[in-house]
Amino acid sequence: GESVGLHLPTLSVQEGDNSIINCAYSNSASDYFIWYKQESGKGPQFIIDIRSNMDKRQGQRVTVLLNKTVKHLSLQIAATQPGDSAVYFCAENMKAAGNKLTFGGGTRVLVKP
Amino acid sequence: DTAVSQTPKYLVTQMGNDKSIKCEQNLGHDTMYWYKQDSKKFLKIMFSYNNKELIINETVPNRFSPKSPDKAHLNLHINSLELGDSAVYFCASRDLDHGYTFGSGTRLTVV
Numbered sequence: 001g002e003s004v005g006l007h008l009p010t011l012s013v014q015e016g017d018n019s020i021i022n023c024a025y026s027n028s029a030s031d032y033f034i035w036y037k038q039e040s041g042k043g044p045q046f047i048i049d050i051r052s053n054m055d056k057r058q059g060q061r062v063t064v065l066l067n068k069t070v071k072h073l074s075l076q077i078a079a080t081q082p083g084d085s086a087v088y089f090c091a092e093n094m095k096a097a098g099n100k101l102t103f104g105g106g107t108r109v110l111v112k113p
Numbered sequence: 114d115t116a117v118s119q120t121p122k123y124l125v126t127q128m129g130n131d132k133s134i135k136c137e138q139n140l141g142h143d144t145m146y147w148y149k150q151d152s153k154k155f156l157k158i159m160f161s162y163n164n165k166e167l168i169i170n171e172t173v174p175n176r177f178s179p180k181s182p183d184k185a186h187l188n189l190h191i192n193s194l195e196l197g198d199s200a201v202y203f204c205a206s207r208d209l210d211h212g213y214t215f216g217s218g219t220r221l222t223v224v
Contacts, residue, residue, distance in 0.1 A: 008153060041218075042217050042218070043117075043205075043217050043218050044203070044213075045215070046213065046214075049212060087154055089156065091156075097169070098161055098168040098169045099144065099207065100158060100161070101158060101205075101213060102158070103148075103155070105155055106154045
């Protein structure tokens with residue numbers, strides 16, 4: 001079946017260091033993948049996405065890597081800041097299923113000053 | 114000028130009651146969704162509507178009934194509320210070019 005696996009661990013990062021959040025997925029038919037940030041009391045907020053025909057995409061301080069061979073997705077945050085503290089989710093979109101967005105379980109990132 | 118707005122933000126109600134959550138988007142998107150987030154932060158899709166037509170209907174109890182009077186609105190009505198319905202419910206909308214936009218959530222507590 002379809003699943004995007006990301007058990008909810010907590011990643012503690014020193015301010016200024018780089019953060020890496022990992023995600024495993026199982027559905028190779030997904031057409032693109034998205035990373036979301038969710039702060040307390042708010043809805044998921046789009047960070048960056050990557051299409052299934054790409055293996056890397058960069059944004060402002062963030063990079064997403066997609067390894068289709070091992071069905072692995074990662075989000076790298078450069079120079080992590082206190083405002084980056086949140087829960088991060090990976091999600092996969094399946095156009096064939098009516099653009100169904102399936103989320104992983106989330107990773108909590110805590111930035112230590 | 115909130116893009117996706119949900120009301121109410123908090124809802125506390127007794128078991129057995131019927132309640133509704135409303136969602137409106139002013140982005141002109143064709144597709145709207147309801148997601149449920151449980152106490153472990155897991156987000157799961159419930160329903161999707163495209164231009165008032167039901168597209169996705171996951172394994173959700175019949176007590177949950179979405180209604181889309183027009184493509185800018187997707188409401189969620191819940192009958193005979195149960196303790197297990199306690200969660201945060203998120204509305205989202207989407208268009209082909211700009212991806213998904215989520216509302217700020219409705220925290221439902223059934224007591």
